[in-house]
Amino acid sequence: MAKSILSETPTFTYKEDSNYYNPEAFSELVVNRRSCRIYTDEKIPEDVVNKCLDLALLAPNSSNMQPWEFYWVRSEDKRKLLTSYCLNQNTVKTAAEMIVVVARRDTWKRNCKLMLEAFKQQEEKVPDSALLYYQKIAPLAYRQGFLGWFGLVKRIVLNTIALRKPMVRQPKSISDMRVWANKSTALACENLMLAFRAYGYDTCPIEGLDQRRVRRMLNLPYGKAEVCMAISVGKRGDSGIYGPRIRFNRELFVKEV
Amino acid sequence: MAKSILSETPTFTYKEDSNYYNPEAFSELVVNRRSCRIYTDEKIPEDVVNKCLDLALLAPNSSNMQPWEFYWVRSEDKRKLLTSYCLNQNTVKTAAEMIVVVARRDTWKRNCKLMLEAFKQQEEKVPDSALLYYQKIAPLAYRQGFLGWFGLVKRIVLNTIALRKPMVRQPKSISDMRVWANKSTALACENLMLAFRAYGYDTCPIEGLDQRRVRRMLNLPYGKAEVCMAISVGKRGDSGIYGPRIRFNRELFVKEV
Numbered sequence A, B: 001m002a003k004s005i006l007s008e009t010p011t012f013t014y015k016e017d018s019n020y021y022n023p024e025a026f027s028e029l030v031v032n033r034r035s036c037r038i039y040t041d042e043k044i045p046e047d048v049v050n051k052c053l054d055l056a057l058l059a060p061n062s063s064n065m066q067p068w069e070f071y072w073v074r075s076e077d078k079r080k081l082l083t084s085y086c087l088n089q090n091t092v093k094t095a096a097e098m099i100v101v102v103a104r105r106d107t108w109k110r111n112c113k114l115m116l117e118a119f120k121q122q123e124e125k126v127p128d129s130a131l132l133y134y135q136k137i138a139p140l141a142y143r144q145g146f147l148g149w150f151g152l153v154k155r156i157v158l159n160t161i162a163l164r165k166p167m168v169r170q171p172k173s174i175s176d177m178r179v180w181a182n183k184s185t186a187l188a189c190e191n192l193m194l195a196f197r198a199y200g201y202d203t204c205p206i207e208g209l210d211q212r213r214v215r216r217m218l219n220l221p222y223g224k225a226e227v228c229m230a231i232s233v234g235k236r237g238d239s240g241i242y243g244p245r246i247r248f249n250r251e252l253f254v255k256e257v
Helices: A023-032 A046-056 A076-085 A108-120 A128-142 A146-161 A174-198 A211-217 B023-032 B046-056 B076-085 B108-120 B128-142 B146-161 B174-198 B211-217
Strands: A068-072 A097-104 A202-206 A225-234 A254-256 B068-073 B097-104 B202-206 B225-234 B254-256
Touching: A023 A174, A023 B023, A023 B046, A023 B174, A046 A068, A046 A097, A046 A174, A046 B023, A068 A174, A076 A097, A076 A211, A097 A174, A108 A128, A146 A174, A174 A202, A174 A225, A174 B023, A174 B174, A211 A225, B023 B174, B046 B068, B046 B097, B046 B174, B068 B076, B068 B174, B076 B097, B076 B211, B097 B174, B108 B128, B146 B174, B174 B202, B174 B225, B211 B225
Parallel strands: A068 B254, A254 B068
Antiparallel strands: A068 A097, A097 A225, A202 A225, B068 B097, B097 B225, B202 B225
């Protein structure tokens, strides 16, 4: 019953078709996206950055909880700090712009309420099961409690139920919540990087940074938010790509079962 | 010294330019991608699935460790099981194809070796610092030890060093390794979903599944691999999209600092 919005077939009148078909453009885009280590000193127009951020925000994400934040580091002071917090990597030193993408594992509370408000403004009646999901189920699913005590309780209850039938058992710990928030945030990061390439700019995702110092610089609350990755952006420099792309044998990664 | 490949400027002769510029095609693609809950019974040509998987494999990822696996569930038996493990959601029941995307936090060992082998086959001499990275630094960085004991040691050492200067302190726990593997894997998932849309098909990412049962079905080793998400694929049904896309105010997510 709890998950009925997913398994029942509601009778919506909403229609959204798509005739989009352009595999060549996307293949070429993906092939042309390379992580760039050295940029030229060319600036990026402000509206390009904003348009790319807008495309990032359209990424799919878990229960539409949009657990991401994008910090566009524009002040000179913070930029200098960020460069040192990224250990002075070339890709950061030479970047035209830096965006720190943050995964929030706490904003679901606010966002459940925002979903219910958004439902109220919709023309079509939202099914009760969808309202129930954001009123009761999602808060129950994401809540972990102080030091994860509530997650532990859920773990025991859900694993007991799951002895008899398939059951969603996650997120049941703070570690699960971290994975959860970073996963959706990474989907948005990929949109962002592809968007910049589509606009003629390159990027490099950076995980090699001083997580704690960046968190403090951005005033992120401890235990609730973490840097998913920083992304450098700029115009590809002459030797910006260090070497040919290396991918191991496909058979290691793609399996038909 | 350890990170010198990132901060020093090597003198590579390798050149890779890109004139790719097609913001319209990508914007349209992203706008047209919606999570689809009901598909028609149209089949997907095998080579389209394979081409989309190939594009997923080109996603950027942490230290090129490619910590992902894609299980294309083709057998009827497994498909039935998977549908029940996803609690019989419409998007799974009606999907033409199902792909379970797995995040591996253990394959970095193998892949460090594969990187070193790949370097050997390159025409251009690979800098010593890059070799050192895959020979020594990466194995040290990713190793966490039984129950995370080695991670705990790293945590103490790195936090001590970090008192004086910025320092990369992660991954320093099993939780960090889960986040790490899922993050790169999610980047590939976004490529995959966008690729299908580019080929005229829709997708839906599914996290609401019985993680343990799916893991067992795929024979994934406990403590080393986990389902990042399952992805349903198919031709959009008439009422496949349940409602207009909801995104909360941009100001909540985009911040200039």
